[in-house]
Amino acid sequence: MSTRVELHRLDAVVVGGGGAGLAAAVYLARQPGIRTGVISKLYPTRSHTGTAQGGVGAALGNCDPEGDSWEWHMFDTVKGSDYLADQDAVEILCREAIEVVYELEHMGLPFSRTVDGRIAQRRFGGHALNFGEKPSRRACYAADRTGHMILQTLYQQCIRQNVEFYDEYQVVDLLVEENCCKGVVAIEIATGVLHVFQAKAVLFATGGWGRMFEITSNAVTLTGDAPALVWRRGLPLEDMEFFQIHPTGIYKLGILITEGVRGEGGVLRNSEGERFMEVYAPTMKDLASRDVVSRAIYLEVKQGRGIGGKAYVNLDATHLGRELIEEKLPDVADFCRTYIGIDPAIDPMPVQPTAHYAMGGLPTDPDGRLLADADGSIVDGLYAAGECACVSVHGANRLGTNSLLDLLVFGRRAGLHMGVFAAGSDYAALPDDPTGPAIEALERIRNGKGDRAVVIRDEMQAAMTEHVSVFREEPGLAEAVAKIEELRQRFRGVKIDDTSEKFNLDLVEAFELGCLLDCAYATATAARNRTESRGAHYREDFQGRNDQEWLKHTFQKLREGDKVEFSYRQATITRFEPKERVY
Amino acid sequence: MRVRFDIKRYDPEKDEAPYFQNYEVELGETDRVLDGLNEIRWRQDGTLTFRRSCEHGICGSDAMRINGRNRLACKTLIREVGRRVRIEPLLGFPVVRDLVVDQQRFFQDYRSVLPFLVNDDPPPPRERLQSPEARRRFDDTTKCILCAACTTACPSAWGNDSFLGPAAIVQAHRFIFDTRDHATVERLARLAGRCGVWACRTAYNCTMACPREIQVTRAIAEVKRAALLGGP
Ligand SMILES: Cc1cc2nc3c(=O)[nH]c(=O)nc-3n(C[C@H](O)[C@H](O)[C@H](O)COP(=O)(O)OP(=O)(O)OC[C@H]3O[C@@H](n4cnc5c(N)ncnc54)[C@H](O)[C@@H]3O)c2cc1C
Ligand code: SF4
Ligand code: FES
Numbered sequence: 001m002s003t004r005v006e007l008h009r010l011d012a013v014v015v016g017g018g019g020a021g022l023a024a025a026v027y028l029a030r031q032p033g034i035r036t037g038v039i040s041k042l043y044p045t046r047s048h049t050g051t052a053q054g055g056v057g058a059a060l061g062n063c064d065p066e067g068d069s070w071e072w073h074m075f076d077t078v079k080g081s082d083y084l085a086d087q088d089a090v091e092i093l094c095r096e097a098i099e100v101v102y103e104l105e106h107m108g109l110p111f112s113r114t115v116d117g118r119i120a121q122r123r124f125g126g127h128a129l130n131f132g133e134k135p136s137r138r139a140c141y142a143a144d145r146t147g148h149m150i151l152q153t154l155y156q157q158c159i160r161q162n163v164e165f166y167d168e169y170q171v172v173d174l175l176v177e178e179n180c181c182k183g184v185v186a187i188e189i190a191t192g193v194l195h196v197f198q199a200k201a202v203l204f205a206t207g208g209w210g211r212m213f214e215i216t217s218n219a220v221t222l223t224g225d226a227p228a229l230v231w232r233r234g235l236p237l238e239d240m241e242f243f244q245i246h247p248t249g250i251y252k253l254g255i256l257i258t259e260g261v262r263g264e265g266g267v268l269r270n271s272e273g274e275r276f277m278e279v280y281a282p283t284m285k286d287l288a289s290r291d292v293v294s295r296a297i298y299l300e301v302k303q304g305r306g307i308g309g310k311a312y313v314n315l316d317a318t319h320l321g322r323e324l325i326e327e328k329l330p331d332v333a334d335f336c337r338t339y340i341g342i343d344p345a346i347d348p349m350p351v352q353p354t355a356h357y358a359m360g361g362l363p364t365d366p367d368g369r370l371l372a373d374a375d376g377s378i379v380d381g382l383y384a385a386g387e388c389a390c391v392s393v394h395g396a397n398r399l400g401t402n403s404l405l406d407l408l409v410f411g412r413r414a415g416l417h418m419g420v421f422a423a424g425s426d427y428a429a430l431p432d433d434p435t436g437p438a439i440e441a442l443e444r445i446r447n448g449k450g451d452r453a454v455v456i457r458d459e460m461q462a463a464m465t466e467h468v469s470v471f472r473e474e475p476g477l478a479e480a481v482a483k484i485e486e487l488r489q490r491f492r493g494v495k496i497d498d499t500s501e502k503f504n505l506d507l508v509e510a511f512e513l514g515c516l517l518d519c520a521y522a523t524a525t526a527a528r529n530r531t532e533s534r535g536a537h538y539r540e541d542f543q544g545r546n547d548q549e550w551l552k553h554t555f556q557k558l559r560e561g562d563k564v565e566f567s568y569r570q571a572t573i574t575r576f577e578p579k580e581r582v583y
Numbered sequence: 584m585r586v587r588f589d590i591k592r593y594d595p596e597k598d599e600a601p602y603f604q605n606y607e608v609e610l611g612e613t614d615r616v617l618d619g620l621n622e623i624r625w626r627q628d629g630t631l632t633f634r635r636s637c638e639h640g641i642c643g644s645d646a647m648r649i650n651g652r653n654r655l656a657c658k659t660l661i662r663e664v665g666r667r668v669r670i671e672p673l674l675g676f677p678v679v680r681d682l683v684v685d686q687q688r689f690f691q692d693y694r695s696v697l698p699f700l701v702n703d704d705p706p707p708p709r710e711r712l713q714s715p716e717a718r719r720r721f722d723d724t725t726k727c728i729l730c731a732a733c734t735t736a737c738p739s740a741w742g743n744d745s746f747l748g749p750a751a752i753v754q755a756h757r758f759i760f761d762t763r764d765h766a767t768v769e770r771l772a773r774l775a776g777r778c779g780v781w782a783c784r785t786a787y788n789c790t791m792a793c794p795r796e797i798q799v800t801r802a803i804a805e806v807k808r809a810a811l812l813g814g815p
Binding site for chain 1: 690706726728729
C-alpha cells in the first residue's frame with residue numbers, strides 16, 4: 001500500500017457533494033476568509049440528490065386558492081412523523097422553507113411555472129390544508145427532476161464562488177478526541193494515496209444507507225459511511241430503527257416512481273381493480289403518508305390481491321393523459337419505457353415498496369452540531385446535515401418533499417454556523433498517528449482470506465429484508481441481530497481480488513460494506529429494542545403507539561465487544577400535542 | 584441466457600498495452616449491461632474497474648462504448664445488445680484504468696462557459712417571474728447529466744483538443760436562453776471562437792449519443808444563431 005500521506009489544512013471541510021454538502025458549501029463560501037473544501041467520493045453532480053424527482057415542500061401558496069401557511073406544513077410534518085419529530089426543529093424547517101426556496105430560485109433553479117409565472121406546486125403525500133382538511137399543493141417542482149435541478153444549481157453556485165473540490169476522494173476515518181473534531185482521513189481513489197484533512201470544522205453530508213436492503217431506490221454508493229465512522233468513534237446514532245420503505249418502486253428493480261404521480265392524480269389498484277387506499281385512508285386516500293400506504297400494499301398482497309398473485313400492485317396513471325405525463329412526469333415515463341417496456345399513458349405501472357430513506361442518523365442540534373450524548377452535549381467542530389443527520393424533523397416517518405427541504409434548510413444553517421465557528425477557533429492538534437487506524441482497516445481488507453464481499457452483502461440484505469422491513473416482530477428481529485453479528489465477524493476476514501493502488505473499487509466497495517454492516521446492526525438492534533409501533537417502525541407483537549413509554553428518541557452507542565448501549569432523549573413538543581393519527 | 588462480454592482492459596501500472604478480456608455471465612433479457620458488469624466484478628473478477636452509482640440513468644457515471652456506441656451501461660438492456668457485448672472506455676480521454684477515464688478536461692471545459700446563473704440585481708422578496716413559455720425555451724438543456732457521452736462521440740472534439748465540445752455548449756445554452764440570466768455577452772464571447780460553436784460540423788453524433796435524449800445538435804445551432812445575432 002502506498003505509504004505517501006498528504007496533509008491539508010482547511011478552515012472547513014464538507015464531506016459529501018450532494019444537496020446537503022453543497023448547500024453548506026455555498027453558504028460557507030459567502031463568508032470571507034473561510035477556506036472550504038468539499039470532499040466527495042463521487043463527482044458532486046453524480047450524488048443521489050440528483051435522482052430526487054417529485055419536489056421540495058414550502059408553503060408558498062402559489063397554487064391553492066386558500067393559500068398556504070408554514071403552520072399547516074408544520075402540523076403535517078409533525079403528524080407525519082407520528083409525533084416523534086422535535087417540534088422546535090420542525091418549526092425552523094417549515095418557516096425557513098419559504099426563504100430557501102426563493103433563494104434557490106434566485107440562484108437560478110429552473111422551477112416549472114404557473115401560468116402567472118410563479119413557482120409551480122403539486123400535491124404530495126401527507127401534505128394538507130388547514131390542519132389535515134384536504135390535500136394541498138405544496139411541493140415546488142421542476143418537472144420530475146427537482147433533485148437534479150437542485151444539485152446542479154448548488155454545484156453551479158459553488159463553481160461561481162470558487163469552492164475547492166476534492167472529487168473522488170473517499171473519507172475513511174474521522175479524527176476526533178475528547179469531543180473535539182480535528183479532521184478526517186481520505187483515500188484519493190484515482191491514486192490510492194491517503195490524505196489527512198486537518199480542519200476547524202467538519203460537516204458530514206454523506207446521504208443514506210438504503211443498500212442494507214435488497215430492493216431499494218438508493219444508489220450502490222449509499223452505504224452510510226459517516227454514521228459508521230462516527231459510531232466507531234464511540235459517538236451516538238439516533239432513531240436508527242426508523243427506515244422509510246416507499247410504497248412505489250418499480251417491481252423487482254426498486255427504481256423509484258415518485259409520489260408526484262399520485263400527487264397528479266394517479267391511483268393504486270389491486271388485482272380486482274379496486275382503489276384500495278380508499279379503505280385504508282378515507283380522506284387522503286392514495287396521498288396518505290408513506291408508512292400507511294406501504295403497509296396497505298403489503299396487506300393487499302398478503303390477502304391475495306397482488307397482481308397475478310405476485311408481490312406487486314398497479315399504479316394507474318392512464319387517466320391523466322399523455323400530455324400531462326410528458327410535461328410533468330417525463331423521467332417516470334422514460335424509466336417505464338426503458339426498464340419495463342410499458343407506456344404509463346396506456347398501461348398501469350407495476351409497483352412494490354422499496355427501501356428509500358433513513359429517518360435516523362447522526363444526532364444534531366438545529367445548527368447541525370453533532371450531539372455527543374442524549375443529554376445534548378456537543379462535539380466541538382463536528383457537524384452533520386442531510387439524510388445522514390437526524391435533527392430530528394422527520395421523527396418516525398418522513399413526508400415526501402421534506403428531505404430536499406431538510407438538506408437545504410439545515411445544510412445552510414450548518415454552513416453558516418461552521419463559518420462563524422471556524423473564524424473564532426484554532427486548529428486542534430492532530431492525533432499522533434492520524435492515519436494509523438485507517439491504514440490498519442484498509443490493510444485488513446487487502447489481506448483478508450475469508451468470504452468475498454458480495455457473499456456477506458447478499459446475506460445481510462436478505463436478513464434485513466426478511467426481518468427488519470415493513471412488518472417486524474421479536475423472533476425475526478432476534479434472528480436478524482444474530483445474523484448481522486455473525487456477518488460482522490466474517491467481515492473481519494473479507495477478501496478482495498484487487499491489489500492495485502489505482503482506482504481500487506474492490507477495496508472501496510469492501511470498505512463500504514463494513515459501513516453498511518454497522519448501519520444494519522444499529523437498525524436491527526434499535527428495532528428490536530423499541531417495543532411499540534410508530535410511523536415506519538411497525539411491530540406485529542407491539543401494535544399501537546405507546547406515548548407513555550416511547551415518545552422519545554433512541555440514542556445508541558457501540559461499546560467494546562459489539563455491545564450496544566441505549567439511552568433516550570424526550571421528543572420536543574411545542575405546538576401540537578400527540579393525537580391519534582388518521583388520514 | 585449466457586452473455587459474453589468482451590471488455591477492453593488496461594491498467595497503466597501493470598499492462599504495456601490495452602487488451603480484451605472475455606467473461607460469460609448468466610443474464611435475463613431485461614437485465615442491464617451494468618448488471619452484467621457488476622456480476623463480473625462481484626463474483627468473477629474484482630479487478631474489473633468502472634464507475635457507476637445510481638443504476639437508472641440519472642447520475643451520468645457509467646457512459647462507455649457498448650458495441651461501438653456511447654451509452655450508459657445502466658440504461659442499456661441485454662435484449663438491445665444480444666448475447667455478445669463489446670465494452671470499451673469512452674474515446675478521447677486518457678484511461679485511468681479499464682473503463683475509467685480521466686474527465687478533468689471535460690469538467691474544465693464545462694467550467695469555462697460560466698455554467699451558472701449571473702444576475703446581480705437585488706432579488707425580489709419572492710420568486711423572479713418567468714412564463715411557462717420562457718421556461719420551455721431552455722427546458723431540454725436542463726436535463727443534461729454531464730455524462731460526457733456526447734463530447735466523446737464528437738469527431739470535431741477528437742480532432743481538436745481545444746474544442747469545448749457539445750456538453751459545454753449544452754450547459755451554456757441552458758443559461759443563454761434563460762430570461763433571468765445577464766451574462767449572455769460574456770458567455771457568447773467564449774463560445775464564438777474556433778474553440779466554441781464554430782468547431783461543430785453538425786455530425787449529429789452527439790444527439791445520437793445523448794442518453795437524456797437532448798437535442799444537442801439543435802441546441803448548438805441555437806447557440807450559433809445567438810452568436811451571430813449577439814443574443815438569444
Ligand atoms: C429516487 C429518490 C427520489 C427522491 N425524491 C425526493 C423528493 O422528491 N423530495 C424530497 O424531499 N426527497 C426526495 N428523496 C430523498 C432525498 O433526495 C435524499 O434524502 C437527499 O437527496 C439526500 O441528500 P444528501 O445531500 O444528504 O446526500 P446525497 O445526495 O446522497 O449525497 C451524498 C454525498 O456524499 C458523498 N459521500 C458519501 N460517502 C462519502 C465518503 N465516505 N467520503 C466522501 N464522500 C462521501 C457522495 O459522493 C455524495 O456526494 C428522494 C430520494 C431518492 C433516492
Ligand atoms: S448533453 Fe447528453 S450526452 Fe452530453 S453530457 Fe449532457 S446528458 Fe450526457
Ligand atoms: S449509474 Fe448513474 S447513470 Fe448509470
